[in-house]
Amino acid sequence: MSLPLAALGTLAWRNLWRNHRRTLIMLAAIAIGVWAMIFMAALMRGMTDQMVRNGLQTLPGELQLHQRDYRRDPSVVNSMEPPAGELLQVLQSAPVAGWAGRVRVPAVISSERGSRSVTLLGIDPEAEQALGSLPEDLFEGRGLEGKGDRGLVIGASLARRLETALGKRVVIMSQDPDNNVAERGARVVGIYRGRLQGDEDRFVYAGRAAVQELLGIGQQISEIAVSGNDYRRVDEWYPRIAAAAGSGLETLTWTELDPFLGSMLAVQDGFTLVFMVVVFLALSFGLVNTLVMAIFERVREIGLMQALGMRPGLILGQIMLESLFLLCLGLVAGNLLAVLTIAPLASGIDISSVAQGMEMMGMSATLYPALHVQDMLMSTAVVIILGLLASLAPAWRASRLDPVAALTRD
């Protein structure tokens, strides 16, 4: 005496369309809710992605190695030898996509019109290429040509503040391992525009060998930056490098190097889920209302079914199915809407009107919404699970109706 599921499904489907206006309104509400969930998630994911990427290009790398005391005391004294032996081998094998050794020291740069404190980066341009850590937008002049280049590449904003220009000489001052002031005149050979204005003011690039010579540290470097091109999967290969580096070096992933950046991913996932649940709650009142009314109209009919021997479980199932159909239709519509609205925005949303505010959060002036399958799945899960939970109460009440009382109701 069990109705086949197909028949139950047909019954539920037809019931759904008995009052098509109500169903359509509810469908529209669910679709808008789902759309909002996915759209918001895509925006947030785009923001976080960009923040993390920008952050990683500035750091740079998803993993960095330093002499053990360097981070606590970022001085030239705490430099390290360039990688050799086992470490070099690990760095040159997959999944490492690129690595670079750099000298990174605090310095003061002076023109005849002023001086600023900066971070001097002695780099090997070829190695940095793989990390994507060099400024992309060279505004004037040329980039560094090899690690022996004796010129400087400085930010446009710094050049303005120093009132210096391409081809002019500036003095760069830092400290050698014996705490003597090491200074050298150098020519500005390139001016770059940074992703963030703060970077333009802060980073001055020079050839690594030239900086090593200035500081008198031989072949030593301050840090090794390593990239595997996927910041979400660092944990898979991080232990091998840490093991090869040994205990004299400190091996840290980006989440440890920049806790702000590291906390972003978790915070974003949390916010997305909270947003989805909140939107769903606002939706759930309408959903329950719709079901309550649908049952109310059918009290006599349900009583009749029960009188004819339909089991409460089947009545419950039928109403739950009706709710499920409604939710699924709404989900399909909402997801379609989300895909259709996000696709045209893939080339970026211009938010330059609030660019400096975004910069405080480590972002640049264009926002790229990122539609991820997992957000669509998450919204689907939230809607189906919470939706069925919300439908349970009215459906259960309907299945417990007293047939005689229900039939005599007018």
Next chain:
Amino acid sequence: MNVTWVLAWRNLWRHRRRTWLTVAAMVFSNILLIFLVSLQLGSYQMMIDGSLAAFTGHIQIQHRDYHEQQHMYQDVPAVVDLATRVRALPGVEAASARAEAFALASSAERSFGILLTGVQPRFEPAVSTFPGKLREGRYLRDGDEQAIVIGAVLAQNLKVAVGDELTFLGSGRDGSFAAGVATVIGIIDSGLEEVDRSMAQVPLGWFQQVFAMGDAGHAVVVRAPSVDQVQATASALRSQPAPTGELVVLDWETLVPGLRQAIQSDMTSAWFTYGVLVVLVAFGVLNTQLMSVLERTREFGVMLALGMSPGRLARLVGIETLLLAGLGLGLGLVGGGLLSWYLSVAGFIYPGVEEMMERFMLGGRIYPEVSAVSMLIGPAAVFVGAMLAALYPALRLFRLRPVAAMQVA
């Protein structure tokens, strides 16, 4: 008139559960909106207060080009006198003179580039919260010379403690070589790594000697009684006769443009959330009212046949919605008000975003701002949304034909 209201009220309770569910949706959204808006406004207030009170101040008087270019020679002449005069003006809570220079600071073991600030020891604590965050030693005093207060991270990087000497090298106002030796008398731990890494303060008088500034400085920092009064104070300052034509009065929105924009960008995403909530509630009301109109088709047909005008019927539906939305508004205001009032006393913590809050100089707790704006803006939007949603069901009544309506099964 009166009958219509009684009728509307009774109609509302023909389906008690449906009415309550619709009201509950409104109350839920109203409470949520009140909570979110007051939280949002509260955190903006704290962002503004926190970051401005830290160092920038509400208003600064500077040389016209100094904010953009920050050259030593773009100075404010007779800066101490100017600060004294500004301090006496109405609408100015506190004012202090400052001068700034970049320099290379060296201890016995280490050298770092720093931003050296010359301050008036007596007045600086009134415009900035940093002097209050002293961890060791003491803050500067009037009459101090060759004394320096530095940030905790800088002290650690330079490997110096209170009592140690620091040398700094830089260039003076005229481009000449400037050098000085000072004893560390205090270490400040503001909790902001960025600040503690580079902050260093010396007495203004001595700064002027070392950097060949004469009696000039780079800014007079002004604090207004509150952020809301900044504009008034700024215009009062602008109306004062300027000692030279080169000075400008800059308010915090110019000094820290990022702050206002961070607030704006945050607002944009917040409005999206609010809009979605309001639209969803409006759909709920639309559903309820449309159903309640459709199920009364016969009844309305009879009323039309008895001579009631469709306009009056539409008004009946309108009044029903008004009562429904009013109920949601009232209950939502009570609930939301209680919640945000409680939180404005107890404070609210977002778990896991401490680093983000630190960046905007917020403490661990946010205190929502309870005001007429934060209380009413959300619920008012829900109310209007609900009323708009009732338009369609109400307008349908004008198309109702009595005979056809009465025949509906």
